[in-house]
Every structure is written in structure tokens, then in C-alpha cells.
Amino acid sequence: MAKGQHYLSLDRQDKLDIIWHKIVEDDRPAETAPLTFFHTDMKTTFDEWGDEYDCRERTAHWFGNIGKVRWVDQGGHSYTGIFNGGRDTGVARLSWEFPVEVLE
Secondary structure, rough: OOEEHHOOOOHHHHHHHHHHHHHHHOOOOOOOOOOOOHHOOOHHOOOOOOOOOOOOOOOOOEEEEEEEEEEOOOOOOOHHHHHHHOOOEEEEEEEEEOOOOOOO
């Protein structure tokens, strides 16, 4: 699980390992959910502590590609997180409304 006190106490590489395992364990798209975005309580999304939440179904952008990323710091900013210190352990998802072609 990528949330909770135990998860939050891990170092960034251990967190990345957990997240990446979840990403690659199942590459099937989720079932189409009803469009409920405008009726979703966003407070539950922002109140999760960690990198995973299960408070709502994905209602848009079901398809996408996920990859590990690295931030190259150009300096001159006060950013935090991946932008300051965690540069080698990022994950990004680029999503789309329709199926994408998988390149191997």
C-alpha cells in the first residue's frame, strides 16, 4: 500500500519501488466508470496521506503511459518535492481519452 504512516516513513527509493510494482503489476485499463467527476467530493482526494488513494473511480483519461522521470534542476526557484532533492525518483503519467498504441 502506498499510503499510511509506515509508507510515509520510507525513503524515496523504497516508495518508488512500491509505486512502480503497482504500476507494472496489471497493464489492463480499468472498467469504464460513470461520469461522476462533477459530483466528487474533492476533499477526500486531497486528504489522503501518501501516493495512492481509493476514494473515487477514474472517470476520464482511462488510457495513458507511465514512466520514471528525472528532474534536471536549473536553479533559481523555491520548489519542493521532486523539484528539490528527489530528482531521481519521479513518476509521470501522460493520459488520453482513447486507447494508445503500446510500443515495445
